Amino acid sequence: MTIASETPVLDTLAAMTADSIERCGLAPDTLILTRIAALVAMDAPAVSYLAHLEPAMSEHMTAEQLQDVLVAIAPIVGTARVMSAATHITEALGIAIAVADADADESRGGM
Structure with a gap:
């Protein structure tokens, strides 16, 4: 039996x-670009893209690469x-910028 979590849905998605x-x-x-293309095909909400921002930045993805994916799959x-x-x-x-700003404000003591 597994231990109950306060975030079972998020935990399951993370494990998947x-x-x-x-x-x-x-x-x-390539994995990130493929996943983004799939999100587009599914008409995913903003939160789904938000989950892929950090991995995309970790791979040094550029706005141009993202635009290229959108152009490639548009037809x-x-x-x-x-x-x-x-x-x-x-x-x-x-959302990512707002969260980063809030974190920065918090680390500066709530200024």
């Missing part, structure tokens, strides 16, 4: 992601999905 990464033979940057998923993804990615970046 870790298992997927461990079993995948793609290069890390397959359609313009509506690509525009939706662009909006959700922008929202995710905004």
Whole structure:
């Protein structure tokens, strides 16, 4: 029997992601780009993109690489999905910036 967690859904998603990464033979940057393409195809919400920002930054992904993925998949998923993804990615970046600002304010003593 497993021990109950306060965040069972997040814990499960994290475990699934870790298992997927461990079993995948793609290069890390290709893996992230592939996952982002899948998020676009699924019309994922901003929080899903937010979960991929840190790994993307760890792999030194650029905005140009992300744009290239969106351009590459646009004929397959359609313009509506690509525009939706662009909006959700922008929202995710905004959330990440707000969290970073709040953390910086907290570390400076709440100024």
